[in-house]
Amino acid sequence: GESVGLHLPTLSVQEGDNSIINCAYSNSASDYFIWYKQESGKGPQFIIDIRSNMDKRQGQRVTVLLNKTVKHLSLQIAATQPGDSAVYFCAETLNDYKLSFGAGTTVTVRA
Amino acid sequence: DTAVSQTPKYLVTQMGNDKSIKCEQNLGHDTMYWYKQDSKKFLKIMFSYNNKELIINETVPNRFSPKSPDKAHLNLHINSLELGDSAVYFCASSIRNEQFFGPGTRLTVL
Numbered sequence: 001g002e003s004v005g006l007h008l009p010t011l012s013v014q015e016g017d018n019s020i021i022n023c024a025y026s027n028s029a030s031d032y033f034i035w036y037k038q039e040s041g042k043g044p045q046f047i048i049d050i051r052s053n054m055d056k057r058q059g060q061r062v063t064v065l066l067n068k069t070v071k072h073l074s075l076q077i078a079a080t081q082p083g084d085s086a087v088y089f090c091a092e093t094l095n096d097y098k099l100s101f102g103a104g105t106t107v108t109v110r111a
Numbered sequence: 112d113t114a115v116s117q118t119p120k121y122l123v124t125q126m127g128n129d130k131s132i133k134c135e136q137n138l139g140h141d142t143m144y145w146y147k148q149d150s151k152k153f154l155k156i157m158f159s160y161n162n163k164e165l166i167i168n169e170t171v172p173n174r175f176s177p178k179s180p181d182k183a184h185l186n187l188h189i190n191s192l193e194l195g196d197s198a199v200y201f202c203a204s205s206i207r208n209e210q211f212f213g214p215g216t217r218l219t220v221l
Binding site: 032034036038041042043044045046049087089093097098099100101103104 | 159166210
């Protein structure tokens, strides 16, 4: 199996609500984690990243949380909008070059 | 102003044929990659080049051969195409950590 995976393959969320997308990883040596967003027909797009020496990082409407004790990563999206509908991937790496991607969570925003 | 571009966007071909996918980046990045995304959306790295040198070569059949004529280009040539090669292929480039992906090439082998 892969070292990075997501708990849920799909997530349906009401517009305006907050979204939480979870990811579990098994390689405790990974030191860098990234969340990507992939819209239909497009390539993955970088959202936010976090190093293993941090446990929280905030961006614009997004927050990534890292819990190294249980090897868990999450992406929180505040006030989810229709444009947030996409597949979200977490990825991990040991050496900044070779990314290992999880299976992805498909987020659908309900109007 | 396209960052990472790929051609063609769609490629439909018969089993046994040889085809190439081209990738170019105008970001000035040193490192480029090829990924394969299967029908379940799972993304897996295939190759990576840094300054035209191969640095990552995953367990990929030798029918797949990447070629990097210069730092801005990384092409993927596939010989003797098989049904299982049908997928979306993404090129990416990076400087340090953040990888920028191209729009993808959907390859369909009939």
